[in-house]
Amino acid sequence: MLTHFLRLALLTLSLLLPMQTVHSQDTVDIPAGIAAMGEASLRELGDIVTSLAGTGDPAVVPVLTALGDGNLYVDETSGTVVIQRGSTHLDPLTGEEITLGADADLSRIRVNNGLRRDIDAALAGMTLMSDNPGTRLTAANGFLANPDPANIPLLDEAIAVETDANVLKAMQAARAVTVLGDAEQSLEDRQAAVPVVASGAGRNAITILNAARADAPEELAASIAAAISGLEQERAVWGALQNVWFGVSLGSVLLLAAIGLAITFGVMGVINMAHGEMVMLGAYTTFIVQLVIRQNFPGLLDYSLLIALPCAFLVTGAIGVGIERGIIRWLYGRPLETLLATWGLSLILQQTVRSIFGPTNQMVIAPTWMSGSTEFLGLSITYNRFWIVIFALVVFALLLLILNRTPLGLQMRAVTQNRRMASAMGIRTPFVDAMTFGLGSGIAGLAGVALTQIDNISPNLGQNYIIDSFMVVVFGGVGNLWGTLVGALSLGIANKFLEPYAGAVLGKILILVLIILFIQRRPRGLFALKGRAVEQ
């Protein structure tokens, strides 16, 4: 009992000593303050942190950071305070490596959440004057998150000397938030702070303003409310833009899936119900390519998708030519029967894949350059979606080039417009048919490669897209790739705009109903072929 009391007294004494000295704001006392940390209680530790931060000396930044991160240790035998980094131990002030004695007994200096907040605030103040703009920005944002009226002079000081526009804006926002929340400030100052908060506090502006409105005087509350409604309008616009982006993203997937269908339908009048299975085979090709690369050339793993693209195109294109030569050419002039035969084929392909790979989902790993996301003008954009949009547009552009600038494209367009005339002019229509079907299927394979990044690879993959693809083709009209582009994008965007109001399923139903109604108005789609070809 007595020893316990003695130890406590001793402890208090040893702590009071450095505390007093630290409070005197003398830089010389920093080492003592640090040394005192080893034995301090949580409350005392808080005082030490405040006093250390008060010195404004950059030298205390590492030790405070280490304390906040739980990397600050004390050797119970010698009383030395050290920063532990990996297996080495550093001197908290000089940063030099220290070799501890063999009998060292390290224990972590514990902090709680309250103290950690204090440390962050203290560090923010410390780093506000740093030479590095990034550090200053972090510091300003720290103040923004934990406004404290005591910091206003500090911020004023920093604002006066700040040169970087971004950092200045963050500092002003932090100051405005602090002023706004401080009931002791004059009403004019607080009024003036409102627009600064609204423009500078980013995503949290509405939360901050709402919190401030709760206990603000009447006039101030009115201007805060006005600022909030302004922000909400702005946010609605951004929300709409975000929806447009989601819609474009969905539309690009639809475009990829539908574009192959559109050419086979446009050129040959053939509805290929196995088109979805071509997409699925493209996805499985990607899976196999990645499997082979992972086992044999692990260094190329990041490029496996790029390698899979030509593979998928060739595999599905070859299968497409095979289907055309084997089945479809016997059924020309009987589009409804072609529909049935290709449906049968899709069942067979699905079941084949299911027997080989099993019914479970397969994984394709995303390459590093396709994972993660970025903020662009307040829109959050995931890289995989971004690349798929780009990819869809590239495929679309390539296809346009093929159709408009190559002999095959010329022949394809001729056959689309008037098959018999084209045949009479010496175009080998069966060859064009086979190539068209191969091209359409190959593009479906490319779509499959892209879909591996956003969907599960399962034997049913194609089924999920086939009806949507039909809708795109029917909506856009055949024989015109632009129709497919417009159809895909407008369906994608319409879908994403209906989703928040109607829910995903109801939105989809609405879209289907709208398309059915649309078909009544324009039975041949948005961009219909005109002339004799229509009645074919």
Added chain:
Amino acid sequence: MLTQALFRALDKKAVWVIGIFLAVAVLVPMANLLIPAGQFGHVPTYMVSLMGKYLSYAILALALDLVWGYCGILSLGHGAFFALGGYAMGMYLMRQIGTRGVYGHPVLPDFMVFLNWKELPWYWFGFDNFWFAMAMVVSVPGLLAFVFGFFAFRSRVTGVYLSIITQAMTFALLLAFFRNDMGFGGNNGLTDFKDILGSPVQAQSTRAALFAATAIALALSVLICSLIVNSKLGKVMVAVRDAESRTRFLGYPVEYVKLFAFTVSAVMAGIAGALYVPQVGIINPSEFEPGNSIEVVIWAAVGGRGTLIGPIIGAIVVNLGKSWFTTTLPDFWLFALGTLFIFTTLFLPRGIVGLWSQVVGSRRTRRVSDAAPPAAPTPVQSADIERGEDPASFGNGTQAKPAE
């Protein structure tokens, strides 16, 4: 007038078919109820239900054949009409459960109690009355087909476009019925039925009666279809199938002919669904799946479209095959079905019935098949010519022209 039409309709073949199914309607239930189990000739109850299921499929296939085989409209949404009829029947059966449900609520079906619904949605009212429910079985699919067909045919949506939007229709209904707040039991659908017209659904005698009702309904469907296709209207339907534009230019109201065929067919499909549900004991949204509707098409195709017997034979044969495959070789059923699709379209464009008439060949069928266009795979050169614009027919020469 009616008797004349009846005489014309009841040609030798139709009489045979109707006679067979009426006989089946009597004989199978007798074999089930009167001959004791284990004795020769006894038909087990599960078999009666299974056959009843096949016969309701046969009605569905016949309904599809009326629009596809005779009028050239390939509907990929007939499963939706079938399912709607089934749901109407299912709603009646749900209301008959009464307090015997798990939650014992006197009015609300179990799934509504489970979803904390307080009262019956308006569209469930009246379904406790059998005749009201039967009226709905007929009118809901009929009305949907009428409205859908009216707009589609009026805007001259034809060929594959029509097929695709009928598919979209059934897909939209599939998504809608999956939703819990639609009030049709969501994912699980309607099941756990107890009584139909006061007799327990599971009872042997009820099952036999349901089978008899299905067989009689099939016989009546054949009679009605026969009446239609042998009338002048039926001839116009075939004309629409073979050369739509030409028929229109001759002054026939093509839209209304199609609309009539489509609506009658949808009503038949709805009745088939209503007979199907009590025999299998469940109706759920998967009946709306587009794949199901396409499967119906292959029944008609395998049997032989453009005939009245063909779709019935096709429905029974394909479903027998399905039952056999799914019990013995479940992994191969889709291979078999897929192959059937391809094989039938490539080599049997006129189905089993067409093959039969080719092989056996009475004098009459030989004459018809001589006149018919080549049905077997044609060499590519002639196909190339065929698929182009046929100068003799103004457009729509691309439709297939099955004989009969």
